[in-house]
Amino acid sequence: MDNFNFYSPTEFVFGRGTESSCGALVKKHGGTRVLVHYGSGSAVRSGLLGRVTDSLKAEGVEYFELGGVKPNPRDGLVRQGIALCRKENIDFILSVGGGSAIDSSKAIAAGACYDGDFWDFYCGKAKIQKALPVGTVLTIAAAGSEGSPDTVITKEDGMEKRGAGSDLLRPKFSVLDPELTFTLPAYQTACGATDIMAHVFERYFTTTKEVEITDRLCEAVLLTMIKETPRVIADPKNYDARANIMWAGMVAHNNICGVGRSQDWNSHGLEHELSGLYDVAHGAGLAVIMPAWMEFVVDTDVMRFAQMASRVWGVQMNFEDPKSTALKGIRAFRQFLHDIGMPINFAQLGAREEDIPLLVEKLGVGDGVRWGFRQLTAQDCADIYSLAANASLS
Amino acid sequence: MDNFNFYSPTEFVFGRGTESSCGALVKKHGGTRVLVHYGSGSAVRSGLLGRVTDSLKAEGVEYFELGGVKPNPRDGLVRQGIALCRKENIDFILSVGGGSAIDSSKAIAAGACYDGDFWDFYCGKAKIQKALPVGTVLTIAAAGSEGSPDTVITKEDGMEKRGAGSDLLRPKFSVLDPELTFTLPAYQTACGATDIMAHVFERYFTTTKEVEITDRLCEAVLLTMIKETPRVIADPKNYDARANIMWAGMVAHNNICGVGRSQDWNSHGLEHELSGLYDVAHGAGLAVIMPAWMEFVVDTDVMRFAQMASRVWGVQMNFEDPKSTALKGIRAFRQFLHDIGMPINFAQLGAREEDIPLLVEKLGVGDGVRWGFRQLTAQDCADIYSLAANASLS
Numbered sequence: 001m002d003n004f005n006f007y008s009p010t011e012f013v014f015g016r017g018t019e020s021s022c023g024a025l026v027k028k029h030g031g032t033r034v035l036v037h038y039g040s041g042s043a044v045r046s047g048l049l050g051r052v053t054d055s056l057k058a059e060g061v062e063y064f065e066l067g068g069v070k071p072n073p074r075d076g077l078v079r080q081g082i083a084l085c086r087k088e089n090i091d092f093i094l095s096v097g098g099g100s101a102i103d104s105s106k107a108i109a110a111g112a113c114y115d116g117d118f119w120d121f122y123c124g125k126a127k128i129q130k131a132l133p134v135g136t137v138l139t140i141a142a143a144g145s146e147g148s149p150d151t152v153i154t155k156e157d158g159m160e161k162r163g164a165g166s167d168l169l170r171p172k173f174s175v176l177d178p179e180l181t182f183t184l185p186a187y188q189t190a191c192g193a194t195d196i197m198a199h200v201f202e203r204y205f206t207t208t209k210e211v212e213i214t215d216r217l218c219e220a221v222l223l224t225m226i227k228e229t230p231r232v233i234a235d236p237k238n239y240d241a242r243a244n245i246m247w248a249g250m251v252a253h254n255n256i257c258g259v260g261r262s263q264d265w266n267s268h269g270l271e272h273e274l275s276g277l278y279d280v281a282h283g284a285g286l287a288v289i290m291p292a293w294m295e296f297v298v299d300t301d302v303m304r305f306a307q308m309a310s311r312v313w314g315v316q317m318n319f320e321d322p323k324s325t326a327l328k329g330i331r332a333f334r335q336f337l338h339d340i341g342m343p344i345n346f347a348q349l350g351a352r353e354e355d356i357p358l359l360v361e362k363l364g365v366g367d368g369v370r371w372g373f374r375q376l377t378a379q380d381c382a383d384i385y386s387l388a389a390n391a392s393l394s
Numbered sequence: 395m396d397n398f399n400f401y402s403p404t405e406f407v408f409g410r411g412t413e414s415s416c417g418a419l420v421k422k423h424g425g426t427r428v429l430v431h432y433g434s435g436s437a438v439r440s441g442l443l444g445r446v447t448d449s450l451k452a453e454g455v456e457y458f459e460l461g462g463v464k465p466n467p468r469d470g471l472v473r474q475g476i477a478l479c480r481k482e483n484i485d486f487i488l489s490v491g492g493g494s495a496i497d498s499s500k501a502i503a504a505g506a507c508y509d510g511d512f513w514d515f516y517c518g519k520a521k522i523q524k525a526l527p528v529g530t531v532l533t534i535a536a537a538g539s540e541g542s543p544d545t546v547i548t549k550e551d552g553m554e555k556r557g558a559g560s561d562l563l564r565p566k567f568s569v570l571d572p573e574l575t576f577t578l579p580a581y582q583t584a585c586g587a588t589d590i591m592a593h594v595f596e597r598y599f600t601t602t603k604e605v606e607i608t609d610r611l612c613e614a615v616l617l618t619m620i621k622e623t624p625r626v627i628a629d630p631k632n633y634d635a636r637a638n639i640m641w642a643g644m645v646a647h648n649n650i651c652g653v654g655r656s657q658d659w660n661s662h663g664l665e666h667e668l669s670g671l672y673d674v675a676h677g678a679g680l681a682v683i684m685p686a687w688m689e690f691v692v693d694t695d696v697m698r699f700a701q702m703a704s705r706v707w708g709v710q711m712n713f714e715d716p717k718s719t720a721l722k723g724i725r726a727f728r729q730f731l732h733d734i735g736m737p738i739n740f741a742q743l744g745a746r747e748e749d750i751p752l753l754v755e756k757l758g759v760g761d762g763v764r765w766g767f768r769q770l771t772a773q774d775c776a777d778i779y780s781l782a783a784n785a786s787l788s
Contacts, residue, residue, distance in 0.1 A: 001572075001637040003409025008402060014654065015397025178395075210634030213618045213642045220610035227606055240604030243395040247654070248607045256650065260408065260641070 001211050001260040008254045010147050011173040014247065016239075018175050019137050022052050022094065023059035029133055029172040031092025033062050035085055037105045038096040039069040043139065048180060052096055052137055064088050069097060072154045072161065072275055072282070073104040078118060081108035085132065095136045095171075098192075099143020102136050106151035106169040109134050121164040122153055128166035136174045141181055141246040142192030142283060144199055144253025146174035154276055160362070161276035176250070178242035186233050190340040191283025193229040196249045197222060198286045202265050203258035205297070205304065205373040211261045215307075218257045222312045224248045229340050264372035267293045270384060273359045278351055287342035288349050291334040292388035295327075297374040302326050331393075338393055346389040353389040356382055395605050395654040402648045404541050405567040408641065410633075412569050413531050416446050416488065417453035423527055423566040425486025427456050429479055431499045433463040433491040437533065442574060446490055446531055458482050463491060466548045466555065466669055466676070467498040472512060475502035479526065489530045489565075492586075493537020496530050500545035500563040503528050515558040516547055522560035530568045535575055535640040536586030536677060538593055538647025540568035548670055554756070555670035570644070572636035580627050584734040585677025587623040590643045591616060592680045596659050597652035599691070599698065599767040605655045609701075612651045616706045618642045623734050658766035661687045664778060667753045672745055681736035682743050685728040686782035689721075691768040696720050725787075732787060740783040747783040750776055 011029075013021055026034055034056060036049070043049045044067070056063050066081050084090065085108060095105035111118030113130040120126035136146045145151070150165040181189070204218045224244055231241040251257065270293065271285040298305050306322040309315035309329025318325045334344055343349040360382050369375040376384070405423075407415055420428055428450060430443070437443045438461070450457050460475050478484065479502060489499035505512030507524040514520035530540045539545065544559040575583070598612045618638055625635040645651065664687065665679040692699050700716040703709040703723025712719045728738055737743040754776050763769040770778070 001409075001634055001641075003412065004406075006406040006408065007404075009405075010401075011403075012398075012400040014400065015395075018397065210638070212621055213615070213638045213645065216614035216617050217611065217645070220614040221607070223610050224607045240395055243654070244604070244607045247395075251607065251611070251650070256645070260637070 002208055002262070004259040006255065006259045007167055008147060008170065008256065010171045010254075012147070012176060012250065013173060014176045016177060016179055018177050019048065019051055019180070020055050022135070022137060022175060023055035023057070023061055025173045025175070026056065026061055026092055026094060026135055027059045029092070029135065031061060031094070031133065031135070033088060033090050034064070034092045034094050035081065035090045035108070036063050036065045036094050036096060037069065037081060037101060037108065038065075038067045039098070039101045042183075043096050046183065048137070048139070049096060052094070063094070064090065069101045069104045071100050072279060073100040075119060075153055075155045078104055078107040078111060078153060082111040082118060085112035091132065093132055093134045095134060096139070098138070098140030099145045102134070102143065102145035102171070103151040103153060105134050105136070106131070106145070107153050110164070110166070110169065119155065122162040128164065128168055131166065131168040133172045134169065136171045138174060138176050138246070139180045140184060140188065140192055141242075141249040142195045144196065144249050146171060146176065147250045147254035152272070159276045159279070161272040174250075176246050178239055178246045181242050181246065182237045184236070186236070187341055188281070189232055189236070190229065190342050191281040192249070193225055193245065193340060194283040194287045194337060194342055196245070196252045197225050198267060198290055199252040200257055201290060202268060203261065203263050204308065205264050206261040207373060208261035214257055214259060214261055219311050221248050221252050221257060226312070226336065233340055262373075266370050266372045266376055269363065269370060270381060273362050274349070274351055277355065277359065277362070278349070280349055280351070284343055284349055287337040288345060288351070288388045288391070289384070291330055291337070291344070292384050292391055294330045294333070295387055296380065296384045298323070298326050298330065300374040305329055334391065335393060344393065345391040351389070353386070356385045356389070359385055396602055396656070398653040400649065400653045401561055402541060402564065402650065404565045404648075406541070406570060406644065407567060408570045410571060410573055412571050413442065413445055413574070414449050416529070416531060416569060417449035417451070417455055419567045419569070420450065420455055420486055420488060420529060421453050423486070423529065425455060425488070425527065425529070427482060427484050428458070428486045428488050429475065429482075429484045429502070430457050430459045430488050430490060431463065431475060431495060431502065432459075432461045432489070433495045436577070437490050440577065442531070442533070443490060446488070457488075458484065463495045463498045465494050466673060467494040469513060469547055469549045472498055472501040472505060472547060476505040476512060479506035485526065487526055487528045489528060490533070492532070492534030493539045496528070496532075496537065496539035496565070497545040497547060499528050499530070500525070500539070501547050503563060504558070504560070513549065516556040522558065522562055525560065525562040527566045528563065530565050532568060532570050532640070533574045534578060534582065534586055535636070535643040536589045538590065538643050540565060540570065541644040541648035546666070553670045553673070555666040568644075570640050572633055572640045575636050575640065576631045578630070580630070580735055582675070583626055583630070584623065584736050585675040586643070587619055587639065587734060588677040588681045588731060588736055590639070590646045591619050592661060592684055593646040594651055595684060596662060597655065597657050598702065599658050600655040601767060602655035608651055608653060608655055613705050615642050615646050615651060620706070620730065627734055656767075660764050660766045660770055663757065663764060664775060667756050668743070668745055671749065671753065671756070672743070674743055674745070678737050678743055681731040682739060682745070682782045682785070683778070685724055685731070685738070686778050686785055688724045688727070689781055690774065690778045692717070692720050692724065694768040699723055728785065729787060738787065739785040745783070747780070750779045750783070753779055
């Protein structure tokens with residue numbers, strides 16, 4: 001096990017009706033002038049936004065609204081938010097929505113405390129030193145952004161999708177009410193589930209030896225997702241299944257499953273180019289990329305893939321041919337993704353094989369390599385895209 | 395799943411040599427005048443205390459020392475610590491040791507900010523409203539106190555053992571260096587492992603339905619302990635096995651495994667009377683009590699015990715007779731405890747069957763019941779003690 005720091009100070013308030021505690025939570029965490037930042041009109045139409053602002057009013061907290069966050073949130077709206085924070089002396093950002101709204105809020109929180117352009121944090125030119133406090137009311141179980149230090153933003157100019165992170169961006173509080181996810185369509189629910197599982201797999205495939213506790217925690221989240229995802233697809237208002245998924249989404253990404261071990265975020269990196277270029281859902285892109293990445297890297301550590309197959313997918317271990325077990329595990333994963341309604345190849349996703357050179361170019365690997373469980377050259381990345389393009393269930 | 399709040403704000407610094415960061419961590423968390431509170435001479439002899447105080451000196455932090463914490467920490471030393479904090483205007487308590495040193499530190503932290511007698515918090519007369527910040531350097535993986543809001547103190551007068559808790563007592567930081575546990579004797583190592591597993595079982599046996607994520611997280615910790623405990627007993631300087639156990643001990647008790655579900659702390663309650671009366675190790679008492687409690691309550695939810703047997707102990711499910719599976723799981727647990735060197739009945743623990751009426755009297759159940767997975771009357775408690783007194787491996 002490697003040395004590590006683990007710090008997850010967010011106060012999580014979980015369960016039915018908890019959004020009514022927003023006002024009190026903002027006040028407790030020092031907010032007096034709040035930017036309420038949200039996405040589509042669904043938060044307005046469902047009445048959620050009204051309940052949230054009522055709870056702010058009840059506590060006498062002043063607030064300003066900024067809606068319009070899109071999936072794959074854009075830099076333009078972030079800049080609007082930063083300007084609004086400065087103009088109105090905002091001291092707290094309350095995010096209402098899914099990962100996109102939260103990531104956009106985090107970007108505003110960091111940008112509002114920075115003299116330069118906020119994109120400096122995303123292109124690696126500057127490190128986040130200060131940020132406004134952020135609270136969240138989560139409406140989609142997926143990104144794990146409600147408990148994570150991470151944020152991903154897409155630059156409209158060139159549709160470049162990049163991430164940044166800092167413990168300063170960990171939300172002060174996150175309100176998680178599973179009932180808010182009842183109305184989420186099956187496709188988006190499945191995209192979220194795929195993202196949650198990917199967050200675990202990116203930690204599970206490690207080169208660090210002897211990390212039983214985090215291996216087992218990863219498997220715990222995956223087994224939960226395998227049980228609960230088909231249940232919510234079949235029965236969207238199943239509270240307990242929604243609740244298990246919602247909490248699993250937090251556990252998958254606050255890094256309790258990833259400490260003390262090397263991680264591999266190449267599937268996320270390869271996917272970002274897909275959702276950047278085609279503006280498809282991140283989870284759908286992951287469903288296409290991740291099993292292909294697994295197939296490409298399986299020989300790096302066959303026994304680790306066999307462990308996944310056996311412990312997570314219930315594949316009987318073939319002790320004479322562990323690789324056959326490993327491959328059965330990867331096939332089981334792809335079959336699961338198909339069964340919950342996810343695309344499994346480029347055609348189903350709406351991507352084009354002839355764009356692979358462009359995708360690889362945008363990755364920017366050049367003559368170098370992408371670090372990870374297995375280091376990837378530009379040609380390796382092209383090969384993975386190619387496997388993903390042509391994947392099938394057979 | 396039940397509604398819940400989860401808040402675990404401790405900064406964990408984990409790995410080899412991390413105790414040298416103590417001074418910087420105290421400073422970061424606002425400490426300027428520190429009480430260094432520790433247990434036996436082993437922290438002095440091993441040089442650990444010197445490394446800790448060197449690191450405080452290097453940061454220019456003033457400190458005062460108070461050693462002498464015993465296992466089952468006593469109220470007398472807590473009162474000394476409170477007096478010292480007041481006299482020296484202490485603003486931070488740094489605990490060096492295992493659960494006893496940390497629990498004693500938490501008691502001092504709360505007591506120093508309270509006008510009445512600190513025992514009021516432990517006998518239910520008062521609620522903790524304020525506490526000095528606490529940091530820890532952990533030397534025994536067991537109590538989970540390094541990440542928990544809990545503290546247990548024994549009153550010398552009558553050897554009454556009682557607990558208190560508050561999120562205010564969650565440590566600001568905890569330094570976990572697995573190498574510090576290399577010199578821990580096999581018996582104490584096994585006691586610690588038993589305590590860790592008990593913290594999980596007290597959460598696992600719930601009456602709340604549909605809590606797959608926390609069930610799986612509980613099982614993750616148990617499976618880790620089953621793998622790693624025999625390894626450290628056989629090879630005390632196995633860094634990775636020590637590391638997995640040390641982190642499992644934190645995960646077992648910061649409540650990430652217990653949120654959203656009813657819990658049952660009757661085994662801990664029944665054990666406290668044993669370690670209070672005989673001054674035996676808490677983990678050893680749990681090894682005697684917990685399997686007996688399981689045997690007594692198994693009919694309350696046979697399928698939950700069968701799930702434990704199957705998922706945790708690898709028992710083949712008997713679908714025609716689930717109770718036989720459940721009982722095999724309990725037997726496997728007791729066998730495991732025996733194999734790691736724990737006592738499994740009163741004689742091996744040094745307790746006496748004829749004291750059972752006294753133990754039950756001290757529990758103070760009277761004509762009421764103890765709340766839990768199954769409610770327990772005074773007679774039920776006597777029956778569990780009796781099962782524990784006469785337990786065997788057959």
